[in-house]
Amino acid sequence: MLALLARLRISTRRAPHSVSTAVSLLRRHGTGRAISYTAVKGYPTNVLTLDQAQEDGDVVDSGRVKPEHAVISTFDLFSIGVGPSSSHTVGPMRAGKIFITDLQELGLLDRVQTIKIVLYGSLAATGKGHHTPQAILLGLEGSDPETIDCGTIPSRYEAILTNKSLHLGGDRRIHFDMDRDMLWRWDQVLKTHPNGMRFSCFDADGGLLATNEYFSVGGGFVVNEKTKVDENLFYKGVDKRVVHGARLHQTHQAEEGDPIHPSKDDDPGHPPYPFDSGNSLLALTRKHNLTIAQIVHDNERYFGLSEQDIGDKLMRIWAVMDDCIRTGVSTTERTLPGRLKLRRRAPMLYRRLMRGFYPGIGIPATHLIGANMSAGAVDAPDDMKVDQGIEDRSVSPPRSGSSRAPVVTGSFDHAVLPVPPRRTNIPAVDFLSCYAIAVNEVNAAGGRIVTSPTNGAAGVIPAVLKYVVEFVSDDPEKSIKTFLLTAAAVGMLFKRGSTISAAEGGCQAEVGVACSMASAGFAACMGASPETVLQAAEIGIEHNLGLTCDPIDGLVQVPCIERNSLGAVKAITAAQLSMASDGVYRVTLDEAIEAMRLTAADMSVKYKETSLSGLATTVKIPLTVPAC
Numbered sequence: 001m002l003a004l005l006a007r008l009r010i011s012t013r014r015a016p017h018s019v020s021t022a023v024s025l026l027r028r029h030g031t032g033r034a035i036s037y038t039a040v041k042g043y044p045t046n047v048l049t050l051d052q053a054q055e056d057g058d059v060v061d062s063g064r065v066k067p068e069h070a071v072i073s074t075f076d077l078f079s080i081g082v083g084p085s086s087s088h089t090v091g092p093m094r095a096g097k098i099f100i101t102d103l104q105e106l107g108l109l110d111r112v113q114t115i116k117i118v119l120y121g122s123l124a125a126t127g128k129g130h131h132t133p134q135a136i137l138l139g140l141e142g143s144d145p146e147t148i149d150c151g152t153i154p155s156r157y158e159a160i161l162t163n164k165s166l167h168l169g170g171d172r173r174i175h176f177d178m179d180r181d182m183l184w185r186w187d188q189v190l191k192t193h194p195n196g197m198r199f200s201c202f203d204a205d206g207g208l209l210a211t212n213e214y215f216s217v218g219g220g221f222v223v224n225e226k227t228k229v230d231e232n233l234f235y236k237g238v239d240k241r242v243v244h245g246a247r248l249h250q251t252h253q254a255e256e257g258d259p260i261h262p263s264k265d266d267d268p269g270h271p272p273y274p275f276d277s278g279n280s281l282l283a284l285t286r287k288h289n290l291t292i293a294q295i296v297h298d299n300e301r302y303f304g305l306s307e308q309d310i311g312d313k314l315m316r317i318w319a320v321m322d323d324c325i326r327t328g329v330s331t332t333e334r335t336l337p338g339r340l341k342l343r344r345r346a347p348m349l350y351r352r353l354m355r356g357f358y359p360g361i362g363i364p365a366t367h368l369i370g371a372n373m374s375a376g377a378v379d380a381p382d383d384m385k386v387d388q389g390i391e392d393r394s395v396s397p398p399r400s401g402s403s404r405a406p407v408v409t410g411s412f413d414h415a416v417l418p419v420p421p422r423r424t425n426i427p428a429v430d431f432l433s434c435y436a437i438a439v440n441e442v443n444a445a446g447g448r449i450v451t452s453p454t455n456g457a458a459g460v461i462p463a464v465l466k467y468v469v470e471f472v473s474d475d476p477e478k479s480i481k482t483f484l485l486t487a488a489a490v491g492m493l494f495k496r497g498s499t500i501s502a503a504e505g506g507c508q509a510e511v512g513v514a515c516s517m518a519s520a521g522f523a524a525c526m527g528a529s530p531e532t533v534l535q536a537a538e539i540g541i542e543h544n545l546g547l548t549c550d551p552i553d554g555l556v557q558v559p560c561i562e563r564n565s566l567g568a569v570k571a572i573t574a575a576q577l578s579m580a581s582d583g584v585y586r587v588t589l590d591e592a593i594e595a596m597r598l599t600a601a602d603m604s605v606k607y608k609e610t611s612l613s614g615l616a617t618t619v620k621i622p623l624t625v626p627a628c
Helices: 002-006 048-057 084-103 122-126 132-140 150-163 279-288 294-300 307-330 346-354 363-371 382-388 426-445 460-472 478-497 502-509 511-525 531-542 562-580 587-601
Strands: 024-028 034-038 047-049 079-082 113-121 165-168 172-175 182-185 187-192 197-204 207-219 221-223 448-451
Touching: 024 047, 048 132, 048 478, 079 084, 079 113, 079 307, 084 122, 084 132, 084 197, 084 207, 084 221, 113 122, 113 132, 122 182, 122 197, 122 502, 122 587, 132 150, 132 165, 150 165, 187 197, 187 460, 197 346, 197 478, 279 294, 279 478, 279 531, 279 587, 294 307, 294 511, 294 531, 307 426, 307 448, 307 460, 307 478, 346 426, 426 448, 426 460, 426 562, 460 478, 460 562, 478 511, 478 531, 478 562, 478 587, 502 587, 511 531, 511 562, 531 562
Parallel strands: 113 182
Antiparallel strands: 024 034, 047 187, 079 448, 113 197, 165 172, 197 207, 207 221
């Protein structure tokens, strides 16, 4: 229980705005780590105005201290969650869950009468469009991003607003007024990170029981303080007691361990193949004659997983990705939620691609490897059953031609005659676009998603991997494992060397990183050498540098959905270019990651998921005025 004091600041003061005397405690944790705790000194603290944040280097610290190596678990980088945002939805839900779990373990939950929530910076600026309130409140009710029933989120949130009642941890019901108890400080930024939030709970007399600040740093990861890392920076969970030690700390030297026979007496945070850069990763592959995927696989074994566990988890991730694509192309919903009323395109694109095929004859490769068997299948609507081989006599066979002639625009009395409209026939591009758009439309609607490495960029990696499985691979299961493990290694390098948070680096930190990861995965599945794989990753990020995040109306829809489509196409182009270059290149992946970090530090906060400029301000949103 004493370890929780490092995560929660506890006060016995009677008034919520008074200042208590600082009390310092030093205790020894069960693992031998020293845990320090300081009581609340003031309230609020650590706040910058938006103008100060723009000039303050602490928001994106160009000289920050980095962990000794980049290795985290693949299953923390790729995690199952809900849309539409990893930093604004998944992270805040985890933060709420952690806060309420700490209160339960400290025995404070039964005394809680009121909870106050304050959102800062980017979380406040675009939180409504990113479903941040829903995420936090359902997290406080005890829900987890991986297991929550996505279909119940809107109704549960509406019930909280209507009844003004919050069921903390599923155990204690308190009064909660959204207008009074959730504050939006979009013009203020906490110094640790732009995505800051503060939770405070009070007893019946108004005394502050506990308060804590959390920061959603991208990809669903949550940290607590700038200098002291909470559990979730290197793994995604709630209770560190059930997590293998190697996933909890990164304060050791980047020296190699024993990949086959790790000793229980060894440093639990010492993976067999630690790497902190692309160059060190390449050195490991040469020294041990291993592929990048094999390096990452052996590191996962040191995290307490067997080979069977690793394989099952990778196939589970792919199953959710594949089901997400299937849900996106088979939905009967015509528009996405939000004021934009954006029309869904994935079902139409998929039907266009399937035109001319006999339904029910072809069997998707995923069924051969049992990927869909490891996750609950999503029932398709009746009008899509024909695409899955289900007999429906009421559906008439598709006609091969169009029922009407195309309309030609232009004058026929001109020296340059008009060109009749025609549809392009580039199947690879069309399938990639369809898959990516399908995933991101599911994400925009708040559906089940795999954070890869973020939700805003969740369509790139599944689209490229789906294309590999369906059209390239002779051994889909091996390709899935190779792709995900290789992509994870590249994602780890970006997470250590730069950022995967749009609130820190714009969209280059999301779609740019996802494109780089997918490029590496595709090249690995094509048999490229480790050096060529990292070259593909470098090309993938180099041509996304400076990409801004300016979502219209704060929704993860425009330009996010189409941008994933282009990111998937660009990923394969980057991989093909690297494989055709015969090892000739000038820019390394490490140099590109550093360039991305510097670009992020220089980028205006207006282009970092705040919707304060760019498309978010130039595109006008029509308003619906009710009749008088």
